Amino acid sequence: MRIRTYRSFFTILFLSLLTTGFAASEPKENISSIEEEEFNASELIFHHIGDSHSFHVYGSDEDHFPKALTIPLPVILWTDNGLVTFMSSEFHHDVDGKVVVEKKGMKFVNLHDKIYQLNAGASEVVFDAEHHTDNAVQPLDFSITKNVFSMFLSMVLLLLIFMFAARSYKKSNDNMPSGIGRFMEPIVVFIRDEVAIPNIGEKHYKRYMPFLLTLFFFIWINNVIGLIPFFPFSSNLSGNIAFTLTLAVITFVITIFSSKKYYWKHMLWMPGLPIPMKLFLAPIEIIGMFVKPIALMIRLFANITAGHVIVLSLIGLIFIFKSFWVAPISVLFTLFISVIEVLVVAIQAYIFTMLSALYFGQALEEEHEH
Amino acid sequence: MDLIKPEIGLIFWTALTFGILLFVLRKFAWKPILGAVGDREDSIKKALAEAENARKEMQNLQADNERILKEARAEREAMLKEAREIKEKIVSDAKEQSKVEGDKMIKQAQATIESEKKAAVADIKNQVAELSVEIAEKMIKEQLGNKDKQLKLVEDMLGDIKLN
Numbered sequence: 001m002r003i004r005t006y007r008s009f010f011t012i013l014f015l016s017l018l019t020t021g022f023a024a025s026e027p028k029e030n031i032s033s034i035e036e037e038e039f040n041a042s043e044l045i046f047h048h049i050g051d052s053h054s055f056h057v058y059g060s061d062e063d064h065f066p067k068a069l070t071i072p073l074p075v076i077l078w079t080d081n082g083l084v085t086f087m088s089s090e091f092h093h094d095v096d097g098k099v100v101v102e103k104k105g106m107k108f109v110n111l112h113d114k115i116y117q118l119n120a121g122a123s124e125v126v127f128d129a130e131h132h133t134d135n136a137v138q139p140l141d142f143s144i145t146k147n148v149f150s151m152f153l154s155m156v157l158l159l160l161i162f163m164f165a166a167r168s169y170k171k172s173n174d175n176m177p178s179g180i181g182r183f184m185e186p187i188v189v190f191i192r193d194e195v196a197i198p199n200i201g202e203k204h205y206k207r208y209m210p211f212l213l214t215l216f217f218f219i220w221i222n223n224v225i226g227l228i229p230f231f232p233f234s235s236n237l238s239g240n241i242a243f244t245l246t247l248a249v250i251t252f253v254i255t256i257f258s259s260k261k262y263y264w265k266h267m268l269w270m271p272g273l274p275i276p277m278k279l280f281l282a283p284i285e286i287i288g289m290f291v292k293p294i295a296l297m298i299r300l301f302a303n304i305t306a307g308h309v310i311v312l313s314l315i316g317l318i319f320i321f322k323s324f325w326v327a328p329i330s331v332l333f334t335l336f337i338s339v340i341e342v343l344v345v346a347i348q349a350y351i352f353t354m355l356s357a358l359y360f361g362q363a364l365e366e367e368h369e370h
Numbered sequence: 371m372d373l374i375k376p377e378i379g380l381i382f383w384t385a386l387t388f389g390i391l392l393f394v395l396r397k398f399a400w401k402p403i404l405g406a407v408g409d410r411e412d413s414i415k416k417a418l419a420e421a422e423n424a425r426k427e428m429q430n431l432q433a434d435n436e437r438i439l440k441e442a443r444a445e446r447e448a449m450l451k452e453a454r455e456i457k458e459k460i461v462s463d464a465k466e467q468s469k470v471e472g473d474k475m476i477k478q479a480q481a482t483i484e485s486e487k488k489a490a491v492a493d494i495k496n497q498v499a500e501l502s503v504e505i506a507e508k509m510i511k512e513q514l515g516n517k518d519k520q521l522k523l524v525e526d527m528l529g530d531i532k533l534n
Contacts, residue, residue: 050372051380076379112372142379151387158391162399169406176410181403188403209404210396218391241373242380250388305373 041316049236049308052113052146053088057231071231073149078140079106079117088143097125097133108139115141147243150235154221162217191216191353199357204258204364208357211254215247216353223304223345227338238345239304241297248297251356255293259363266365292359296352303348307341 053075059068072089081104088110090101097111100118107118109125116125116136126135144152165181172178177185191213196205222238237243265271267285270278314334318326505527 046373051377114372140378142382144383145379147380148383151383155387155391159394162395162403166399166402169402174410175406175413177403177406185403185407188400189407192404192407210392210400213400214388214392214395218388240376240380242376242378243384245376246381246384247388250385301374 039316039319039322041313041320044316045309045312048312049239049305050113051240053091053110053115053143054093055146055149055231073146074144075108075115076142076144077108077115077117078142079104080139081106084108084139097136100124109136111136113145114138115143146235147237147240150225150233150237151222151243153232154218154225154237158217158221187216188213195350195354195357199354199361200364201361204360208254208258208360212353212357215251215356216349219247219300219352220346220349223349224342226304226308227341227345236305236308238348239301239308241301244297244301247300247352248293251296251359252290252293254356255359255363258360260366262365262367263363292355296355300348300352303344307337307344310337311341 054073055071057069057071070093072087075084075086075088075090077084084103084106086101086103091099091110095110095112097109097116099109100123101108107122109116109118111125111133115138116133117139118125119135119137122135125133128134161180161184164179165177165184168178168181169175192205192209195216196209196212200208219238222243225233226236226238228234267289268282270281270285273281311334314330314337317330318324509524509527
């Protein structure tokens with residue numbers, strides 16, 4: 001039922017977005033079957049903003065034109081018996097745990113894009129009353145999922161862009177960039193002059209520039225990749241909590257490692273206050289130390305995910321109303337939101353970077369500056 | 371809920387990717403880019419400072435020029451004044467000297483004239499004396515030859531003298 005909803009969604013997406021001519025040529029029974037189905041918007045949306053073990057490119061149907069194209073991605077599992085790798089195509093697009101793949105004597109199923117390892121002796125997944133599995137566990141999953149694939153793509157793009165940019169400086173004899181370098185330089189200078197120097201200070205900022213620049217461009221390009229709704233983009237990497245968590249933890253670790261005595265003194269034994277106040281403030285400050293990176297993590301995750309949810313909800317309206325006439329309105333609103341999102345993704349990358357710089361600056365604060 | 375449950379795989383790949391990016395970009399992108407931008411900014415700053423220095427120097431030079439010009443003008447004025455004074459002095463000196471010289475020449479001339487006059491008068495006196503002697507001689511000769519003639523002669527001579 002789920003996969004059929006998904007298929008019908010893409011059929012309709014193609015009908016509404018590409019040409020009206022498509023609608024005429026589409027087999028009649030296909031459309032009528034769509035109308036019979038109950039459309040579950042939240043299921044669709046959560047499927048879309050989640051991760052996947054394969055990359056769906058286009059199409060909804062194996063038999064009808066346009067034929068569905070899904071790119072299989074490698075599954076890499078760390079099990080009790082060591083590393084297990086195979087292509088996700090071995091599941092034959094199954095996400096309901098029906099297709100069992102056997103490797104090294106272990107049985108694996110794909111259940112809602114999570115790989116489960118069946119317990120020894122089991123031959124198929126058994127569900128309990130709440131649709132949870134009884135007889136399978138999740139091995140450590142290091143698969144190249146859609147998000148990981150997208151992240152590698154962003155890495156390649158970033159490397160290409162900035163290698164070219166850096167090379168353009170070397171080519172010129174007066175340190176003037178050309179081409180992509182000319183476009184990137186103002187942004188790099190912006191991060192330096194508006195983010196690093198005001199927050200960290202002239203004295204220490206140079207040490208943090210590589211991190212801040214990498215952070216900003218890494219978040220930004222992945223945000224942008226998430227906005228582009230077709231292969232090889234369209235992932236929701238920067239709206240994934242694991243991604244934001246990792247970056248927030250890196251910021252936290254750097255903050256702790258660059259902290260000076262005054263940072264701890266200020267946190268644990270606030271100078272210039274009566275002792276009861278000091279005792280009262282210390283736990284709050286300690287909580288604050290952890291809340292900062294957590295806020296970083298949630299802010300980026302929530303903003304990017306929300307953007308995707310809004311866009312998908314607007315498109316979903318077409319199916320909720322079951323009317324083609326909603327399509328123009330949906331598309332118009334989607335366009336409007338997408339334009340705002342272009343702004344939002346840049347701002348979110350900027351805020352993440354700016355706050356990271358701010359935390360570094362606080363950690364580096366010296367006594368006399370206060 | 372799946373949405374807020376971080377997956378270990380993605381954490382691992384994110385950390386790895388970010389690490390690689392940080393390392394490679396730091397070495398091959400941020401360092402050269404920031405270096406080039408910094409160098410350019412330094413050179414601009416330097417150029418601006420140099421321009422400012424040049425402007426100041428120019429100002430100094432201009433002030434110097436003005437001062438020198440003023441001094442030169444004053445000097446010229448002084449020199450002109452001095453020259454005028456010298457000129458006037460020379461002229462007045464020359465005038466005085468020429469006056470003295472002239473006076474001296476006039477006096478000399480007067481003295482010469484006087485002495486010439488005296489000499490002339492003396493000469494006339496001598497000639498008159500000689501003529502008187504000659505007349506006296508002739509008269510005596512006539513008197514001695516003919517009484518009448520002598521008389522007549524005296525008369526004639528007297529008449530001559532009157533004519534003179």
